Amino acid sequence: MQDYANAFVLLLNYVVVPATTYGCQLALGALGVSLIFSVLRFSNFAHGELMSFGTMITLLVTWWLQAHGLTIQPLATALLALPAGVLVTVLLSLATDRFVYRYYRIKRSDPIVLLIVSIGVMLVMSGLVRFIIGTDDRTLDDGVRFVISAKQFRDLTGLQEGLAIRATQIITIALAAVSVGLLFWFLRHTKTGKAMRAFADNEDLAGLSGISAQRVVTITWVVAATLATLAGVLYGLDKSFRPFVYQQLVLPIFAAAIVGGFGNPVGAIVGGFIVAFSEVALTYSFKRFFSYVLPADWLPDGLYQLISTDYKYAVSFVILVVVLIVRPSGFLNTRSS
Amino acid sequence: MSISGKNFMLFAAVAAVLCVIAAVQSVAVAVTIVNLCLVSAVMSLGLNIQWGYAGLPNLGVMGFAALGGLAVVLVSAPGVPAAIAAGGPGLIASFVVVVVTVAAVVGIRRLTSLSRATRVAAVIAVLALGYLILGRYFGPAKNLIEAIDPSATGYLGGLGLPVLLSWPVGALFAAAAAWLVGKIALGLRGDYLAIASLGISEIIIAVLKNEDWLSRGVKNVVGLPRPLPDELGLAGTPWLQSLAIQFGISPPDAAALVVKLGYSALFMLVLAFLLLLSEKALHSPWGRMIYAVRDNEIAASAMGKDVKNLHLIVFVIGAAVIGLAGAMLVTLDGQFTPGTYQPLRFTFLIWVMVIVGGSGNNWGAVLGALIIWTCWIEADPIGTWLIQHSIGWLPSGNAMREQLTANASQMRLIVMGVILLVTLRFKPGGLIPERH
Incomplete structure (x- = not known):
């Protein structure tokens, strides 16, 4: 019995907790991509850079706060700086909409043209971030590291395996849950949220009912930029902030959005978790796990790792490709695409 | 295969800029830029076939170029x-x-x-x-x-065959990969193809970085055979020494320059051949059919054209050209370094070239490659120079000054993004638009 408990805790510690945290971060990112896609009707390749930008601003404000001795120990100072990061990122995305995207929206350009335009925005934003803060790895987290450390857990339960839960993981899950809850309440129960959904369903009918397109678009950018900053900062708190890594994050985020059904908010969240859990579980070595659940003489050698960790990013794409072959409209899509 | 007066002026302007670079920096720098311009031109011709002719958004240029590079290793490296x-x-x-x-x-x-x-x-x-x-x-x-x-x-290791043989093999590798990608993602919406191709190119790079038995991974394969004589041997020959005296430069410099010019000639030959083929193809009934399919798929399929199959053919041909360019690049470098393949440099930069030059026009794609590669290289020294002169008033050792100087080279990403956005907004057809 003890062995099974150990095996369970082992999986919890190395697979479930990290994957849940990562899944929350991906889901927040994918929600932003999905919202832009359903309201503005294009795939925004600049979303990863928007996350990067928001995280950078938050980091700069964090440094300023730290220099002035303003911290909220035991929590990370970055949480105090987060509203400022969100504000600046929202302003930036509204500016890109006003000066870049609006022209194509009014012209009703093809979505693929907007996709290329978003690549231009991506280049500018990535240059901006790298110019301001450089390409180095930076840490955001300065709060208390563990809610419960592996040793504390072992002492508490008497098991061999420890379960370490970091503060950033709790913060990620809590903040993600709260913001997703707020978002769904907003989309379902407020007049503006309903207007957004109506606009996403049919632009022309929404216009006929007196919904202002410009207002819906503005609010979509505000929500998407907020989610992007939140996702970026939570990822940075959990791991670290490095522009190159954030640029690559756009891949699993798109995979999550498509797997769940592009343009469907619930799908984006489910997709985020599917991608995160497969990425972590497929690259985890199950050797120790089997050493607990199997009799010792059954245990063959090998790491019991399905895919080498080097191919972490490949996992999300294999999922994506499988979905594209089996069910191109995504698993949770009710609308035809 | 004709070129109007205005377009000729555009090419002449690029040539003039390169002459200025030769005069201000050095002839060697200018020739190095020209060589990479020519490789980029082949790459952007390939992307132009996919995006310009058929409207297929391939964001996996990097992967196809890397497969071309792998071919050089597998064909020419000693076993x-x-x-x-x-x-x-x-x-x-x-x-x-x-x-x-x-x-x-x-x-x-x-x-x-x-x-x-x-x-x-x-x-x-x-x-x-x-x-x-x-x-x-x-x-x-x-x-x-x-x-x-x-x-x-x-x-x-490789087969130890002549390195030039690896160029068509590189094209073949890329074509095979494109066939697989196309089978999966063509026929879906354009965005999906874009995302799938971006992802697959990342997977290709991950494989090349980690499968050491195949490509030595991040340990790189260096000292690949070259199609031209090496500089050291050349510097000792009498004709080169007399040439060096004539131009008043040292024999090693002269030898390096001659080898570089040799590559330029080789690349120019390939580019001219591909341009000729592309122009012939585009102005044939087949080319008009491809345009017709791009502009109205429904009408084209109503006329009995197999749209999906045509897209697959165009996608594969374009990828083959990109693979060829990838093989040329690795041959020029003499080494295969999987770690250097980054989407910004190998995918998005090529996109900027095609859009700025003129998607759907072969001459446009070539012009775009020349302009954008020159800008990409020169944005670095010019940006650094500008920043150093505009912040000269800050005391040396100032944190802000250090920071700006260290990151000055990142300016070129911003420059590229702005060029792309301005082109899309004010001249969506590019500098040499498609002819109707």
Whole structure:
């Protein structure tokens, strides 16, 4: 019995907790991509850079706060700086909409043209971030590291395996849950949220009912930029902030959005978790796990790792490709695409 | 194959800028830029075939270029007999396992007499079995190969054939990959193709970085054979020494320059050949059909054209051209370095070239490549110079000054983005738009 408990805790510690945290971060990112896609009707390749930008601003404000001795120990100072990061990122995305995207929206350009335009925005934003803060790895987290450390857990339960839960993981899950809850309440129960959904369903009918397109678009950018900053900062708190890594994050985020059904908010969240859990579980070595659940003489050698960790990013794409072959409209899509 | 006066002026302007670079910096710098301009031009011709002719958004340029580079290693690098002897049988066995598994999967999918659920279950079972058997042979073979003199080889090596042969092979590799990508993602919405191709190019790079037995991974393959004589030998020959005296430069410099110019001539030949072919293809009934399919798929399929098949052909041809360019680039560098493949440089920069030059126009794609590569290289020294002069008033050692100077080279990303956005907004057809 003890062995099974150990095996369970082992999986919890190395697979479930990290994957849940990562899944929350991906889901927040994918929600932003999905919202832009359903309201503005294009795939925004600049979303990863928007996350990067928001995280950078938050980091700069964090440094300023730290220099002035303003911290909220035991929590990370970055949480105090987060509203400022969100504000600046929202302003930036509204500016890109006003000066870049609006022209194509009014012209009703093809979505693929907007996709290329978003690549231009991506280049500018990535240059901006790298110019301001450089390409180095930076840490955001300065709060208390563990809610419960592996040793504390072992002492508490008497098991061999420890379960370490970091503060950033709790913060990620809590903040993600709260913001997703707020978002769904907003989309379902407020007049503006309903207007957004109506606009996403049919632009022309929404216009006929007196919904202002410009207002819906503005609010979509505000929500998407907020989610992007939140996702970026939570990822940075959990791991670290490095522009190159954030640029690559756009891949699993798109995979999550498509797997769940592009343009469907619930799908984006489910997709985020599917991608995160497969990425972590497929690259985890199950050797120790089997050493607990199997009799010792059954245990063959090998790491019991399905895919080498080097191919972490490949996992999300294999999922994506499988979905594209089996069910191109995504698993949770009710609308035809 | 004609070019109007205005377009000729555009090319002349680029040539003039390159002459200025030769005068201000050095002739060697200018020729280096020209060589990479020519390689980029081939790459952007390839992307133009996909995006310009057929409207297929391929964001996987990087992957196809890297496969072309891999071909140079596999064709021209000297073989490692010890590694082949050690790991060869295991690899052959693994290959047989893969072929049998794939054949079994294809076979099961064709057994329509079975129910869908049975077929899916059988496919999964076969794949799992194949994976387990593969692990038996592949893992040990890989380790055996990588253990052989890892600091110098540790990989299979190549066939040791002439390096120029690797160029068509590179095109073939990229074409094969494109066929697979196209089978999966063509026929879906454009965004999906864009995302899928971006992802697959990242997977290709991940494989090249990590499969040491194949490509030495991040340990790089250096000292690849070259199609031209090497500088050292050339510097000793009498004709070069007399040439060096004539121009008043040292023999080693002269030799380096002559070799670089040799590459330029070689690349120019390839580019001219491809341009000729592309122009012929575009102004033939086939070219007009491709345009017609791009502009109205529904009408084209109503006329009995197999749109999906046509897209696949165009996608494969474009990728082949990109693969060829990738092989040319690795040949020029004389080394294969998987770690240097980044989407910003190898995918998005090529996109900027095609859009700025003029998508759908071969001359436009070439012009775009010349302009954008020159800007990309020169944005670095010019940006650094500008920043150093505009912040000269800050005291030296100032944190802000250090920061701005260190990051000045990142300015070129901003410049590229702005060029792309301005072109899309004010001149969406590019500098040399498509003719109707």
